[in-house]
Amino acid sequence: MWRSKDILEGPEWANVRALYKSSGFSGEELTKPLIAVVNSYNTVCPGHVVLKQLTQRVKEGIYAAGGTPVEFGTIGACDGVAMSHKGMQYILPTREMIADDIEAMTEAHRLDGLVILGSCDKIVPGMILGALRVNLPTVFINGGPTLPGRMKENNPYGGEYIDHSIIQQSEGALKSGKISMKEFEWIENNAVPTIGSCAMLGTANTMCCLAEVMGLSFPGSATIPAVYSRRQSIAFESGMAVMDLVRKDIRIKDIITKQAVTNAIKVNSAIGGSTNAVLHLLAIAYEAQIDLDIFEFGRISMSVPHLVPMIPAGQFTLLDFHEAGGIPVMMKELETVLDLDGITCTGHTSRENIMEYRNKDSDVIRSLDRPVHTRGGIAVLRGNIAPDGAVTKPSAIPEQALWFRGPAKIYESEHEALLGIRASQVGEGDVVVIRNEGPKGGPGMQEMYKVMKVLVGMELGSKVCVITDGRFSGSNNGCFVGHICPEAFDDGPIAYIQDGDIITVDVLGGTIHADADFNQRRAVRRKEAEPASGYLYQYRKNVASASQGAYIATRQE
Template identity: 45%
Template structure:
């Protein structure tokens, strides 16, 4: 029986029907399956600004296919707006709030299914977590990427160009007039960021998982195709209800592996590692996602490339065939084509029937016999600096940096590092160490986006490296390692590094080490004291007590409640 029927039918359930009818619903509406639309529209997130129009077309599709749409709001913060200030502490934690709020609304109202509307960095993962947790029919529908802006520094600009340009301005490489001109031209319209950041990575991986309709992850935000796919999503959710295809029939060990391989093949954001760990956790799967990333990075070729790995944008990738062509080119040799999807067909069936809208240019997607790289674009590093894990993205930086050894220059916060970079204190050969920014110590595992962009702007992206227990934006390039675990606030080795120590990064050997002997590190550890929590009230005071490590997806560990 449909969930909604349990409380919308029968003489004794008049209360619920009367409540719905107070908002204009009819008896006919309430006799249909009730489909929740979780809409994260707001005027503060460009990737979500078009979701009102998208939601209406979803509503049309649901009603056309025999269901009753019931829309509700979901919070969703923009990583870009939070970067470089206290707001970034809230970005990763609010992934949990998104999942919790969707779970709450779905259970309070006993929706028969959900369409989840979101585009951006933590919103899509939070929605996937909720879908996996609830195990009812669900489809994720992003709002689509934005177009690129005017050409700057050899490529179409975006908002990150402004940050790079500020570094250039501080180094005297451009004029103030050139810098200011980007403000009105870098972002020509709404949509998720035009590059392959975490937002477009997770939208793409939702399609690779089978949780988003073919092409619906990356059709442009302002295109007619976006609206047509929205209506089709409304129709398809009704088919999933009829066929009882729930989220956990789609989110499986096999589909998680497909998503990992897709991430490798396109050199997606390093944040995908923790998000897929979290989704698998909510689906109660037994797959070791981190181990799979490590193993599959060595055997999955990189066959897709876009900004920040090259000058082509995500919309160029979409027009070349997008996720569907990339998965077709990976072939059964690398993907499990038998995994179920929200079309009620398998990935293999979707690929066989797919119609491409544009000719294949080969600029952003290649075949297995001519890859951009023979190993994946994301790698897991370990060593005395990262006993559990460190995550890097070799697909986004020059191969000359795959072996890097340099002198540590240490900072205990993101802000201190950024100030030093702009002041010229970071020089060629430095390894910038930014610590106490992990899930617990940050709290919230802030992104070191600005620091990397400032290094790029000052001409240091090929002569320096940066390591952190925090995270990176998907747009970052240069030699970086994030997600270092154990984090500094837990006494990880990154807390013990001192200015002048030598640090060795070796992507091919998958290693990250500080070249200090064990006896000296043990002496430093004995003298180390854990810092006081940065937040002692409000939501973040709870999060920093319960946050798991980056190696475990930074999900809230309820077992820690026993020790509070």
């Protein structure tokens, strides 16, 4: 018995049936399970333009399998558009807004299952968080990555493809005279040739891949390009699949288990996924009531080497990864270290789902005995600067910068840091400290994306280290450490670093340390944070530390 029957059967619920009928639903349709089709379609975010077509195919699949689809939308903001201005303060907070939307709509209308459609950075985890709160049968489908641009000559990644992230990197190259304005304009016009999420392994594609690893989407579906017809048929099959889950009463918390999240951490390390996956998987673990902390995350991650050289940690794109076999092949290469016996949205186990897949390009998807780097894709550091942890990405850090020591150069915001870097205030050997950008301090935990891209474009990516209580984009490379906790707003040690303090970052050793006595400095009153208003006021007031996933509590502990 599905729960929408509780408000659709009998004379006492005629008013509800009448409201549905006024929208054009028939009496027959209202005798079937009502399945929410939730999408973040808009024409602002290029990763979401395709969702209108996909939604229609999902609804057709639901009808074909004996259900009745009911559609509603949620927001979907684009990190690329919001980058490096006030808009970025809202990007991470939208994750909880999306979760709230799904919880409220699904519970208010007593819906029976969910197909969630999204593509980009905070939308995917936000939808998963919302689905976990209502714990119904759930299938996820993403809109797919864009096709990459092609640039065979002077390609900074070393291959023939480029993606959106090259544009900001090229700003630094333009500033330092390494390319002309004409070359820069060509890159702008050719880096992103189609709709879809960005072609590199940023947070968007990372989270779509990890949703597939956890069993929420069809095998092989995460990497299908947005413009490929196969994505439309996967949408239809996803609509059919949710009905099978409803009949079998397989709910999202049956799929997202500790083993599934652990698998996601391991695959994220192997593919060189985004540092933002730490925030999102910790938040997912919280909502699923799974015991996981940031240091366990770090230990799990560093136990698996980096196996896929995808941009920004190599020359390949999501298209290359897809053509090599995508996530199913990656999981097959890791089958000795994964738990593949958990149930998935197909009604089968992960082991059954990947059985028929074969690696079509062992240079793109390496085996455990032939890694790109023996180190893991994500590392969690600890030290007197970050007693509650900090996050970095060893797979995207040049060998010579895995151990870095230098004097601090302090900036109180990302904006201030960009002004300083563009004014040539930062030189080789410096450790750039950007603070007051944590979840509370920002508020919103902005990405230091552009800071790193400009430094890399100026050929300082391995010669300068950037550390911050903010975060980074999945497309960043160079020497960087983010998520420093406690953040400055919470009186963390980063608030008391001074210009010239010697800072040591030891990525493989797992430490970040300053030659300073922070207890002594706490006697000096530090700068107060700028006041927040609107939703950001509520976010600052309620958000948890980045070391916990920057979630907003949804239950009493």
